[in-house]
Amino acid sequence: MDKEYDPDIVSVVDEDGKEHVFEELDRIETDTGRYVALLPVYDDPQQMLDDSGELIILKVEEEDGETYLCPIEDEEEFDEIGRAFEERLSDLFDIEEED
Numbered sequence: 001m002d003k004e005y006d007p008d009i010v011s012v013v014d015e016d017g018k019e020h021v022f023e024e025l026d027r028i029e030t031d032t033g034r035y036v037a038l039l040p041v042y043d044d045p046q047q048m049l050d051d052s053g054e055l056i057i058l059k060v061e062e063e064d065g066e067t068y069l070c071p072i073e074d075e076e077e078f079d080e081i082g083r084a085f086e087e088r089l090s091d092l093f094d095i096e097e098e099d
Contacts, residue, residue: 009041012069022056028084032077034060036069037085055089057082 008024022038029035038056057078058069072078 010036010038010069025055026085026088027060028081028088030081030084035072035081035085036060037089055082055085057085 010022010024012020012022014020021041023041024036024038026037027035028037036058038058040051040056042051057072059072061068061070072081
């Protein structure tokens with residue numbers, strides 16, 4: 001029996017009130033926090049072709065019972081989490097190393 005693909009879709013509203021839609025590819029929990037790897041979802045096929053294909057990696061933070069996805073400000077933390085996601089997702093995607 002074939003397993004049907006059912007992506008986890010996440011809607012995020014930025015500080016300007018603009019909604020962005022992403023597919024959640026993976027999530028990681030470490031001693032320093034929880035993180036998600038996202039890819040943008042587009043309505044227009046041309047936007048999909050124009051996209052760089054880079055993963056968007058955000059930290060999951062909770063405040064007053066609300067969940068927020070926030071950029072990772074610390075470069076060392078971002079690099080560590082980015083490498084972890086690359087390792088976990090390398091079997092699913094062709095991940096190219098940046099110079």
